[in-house]
Amino acid sequence: MKLLLTSAGISNTSIHNALVELMGKPVAEANALFVPTGLYGVANGGNVARRVICGTLGDPYCDMGWKSLGLLELSALQTLRQSHWLSALQQADALLVGGGDCQYLTYWMQQSGLADLLPSLLQKIVYVGLSAGSMIMTTYGTTYGNHTLPQESKKSLGFVDIAIHPHLDYHAFPQNSMENLEQLAATLSMPSYLIDDQTALKIIDGEIEVITEGNWKLVELM
Template sequence: MKILLTSAGISNASIRNALVDLLGKPIDEATALFVPTAIYALPGGGDIARRVICGSLGDPFCELGWKSLGVLELTVLPSIKQELWLPMLQKTDVLLVGGGDCQYLCYWMQQSGLADLLPSLLLKTVYVGLSAGSMIMTRFGTTYGGHILPAESNKSLGLVDFALHPHLDHEWFPENSLASLEKLAATIPVPSYAIDDQTAIKVTDGTVEVVSEGQWKLFTPRAF
């Protein structure tokens, strides 16, 4: 699998170089699909999605200069025939999965059938997550709570065997101090990476590499 898990997008040259390495070609020669679904569980989610696509909010992501950029909305997929969207997905070089709410995103990943496709899809396609889009691939996720889902709905897919805590020490998220995340990590039985918005986790066929021009910390699990 080829996975790049970011806190805030392609925020610096090191993360951009890691993306190009996973793609095996320049960004302007690569096709991308953006998944905005997780954003809709946030207040004003529709406008946030628009701003992310336009590049007027956050670090570079959709507007990196892709050869082409499409939108894959997961909530629509169960109501249309798979042959209308699966060939497009299979031809795409990179899947860009935006932030928002992990539980909402995980639910629609599963309901749409995309979760079942990811293990085989990611043999060729590069997965790039942003915040919740990154956390969903790990062993731990969070929920915003602005939606009605079955109580047992998963918060993550567990495709990589660690937890991820983005936005370390970000002024918008006071609960993401290093001390707070360390306490949280102590409750999780797998390694946990706390990363700031200048850091990403690159996973290539099971090999994990931290790509950073900022701050990060790895917490190892205690014995449970």
């Protein structure tokens, strides 16, 4: 399984190079699919998704010169024949899973059937998470609660037994100070990676490598 779990996208040369290495080809020769579903759980989510796709919000992600870019809307897949959308996935080099609400994104990953397909798909395709899109691959997720899902719905898929706390020391999220995130990490039952927007985790079959041009910290279990 090949994962590139970012805080904010392909924000620097080191993360870009890690992506190219995982794909085995330059971005300009690679096909990508973008999953916007988790963004609907945040305020003005539809417009946020549009801006991420157009490249007018955040770091490079969708708008970074892909050979082709398609959309994979998870909430629509349950009513479509699997053959209609699975072929596009199988032809992709990268699955770009956007941020937003972990609980909402996890729910539709499961309901669409994509969660069950990921272990086999990710032997070939690179999973590139952004914020919540990264967190759901771990055993820890969060929620904004802007939806009507049952409270007990899962907030992550648990493919990697760690927690990721993105946007470390980011001005728009004052609650994400190093001190606050360290206190949160101390309450969890798994190792926590506190990462800023210049940091990502490259994971190949469970082996974790920190890719960074910024600041991060690993809080391990006592």
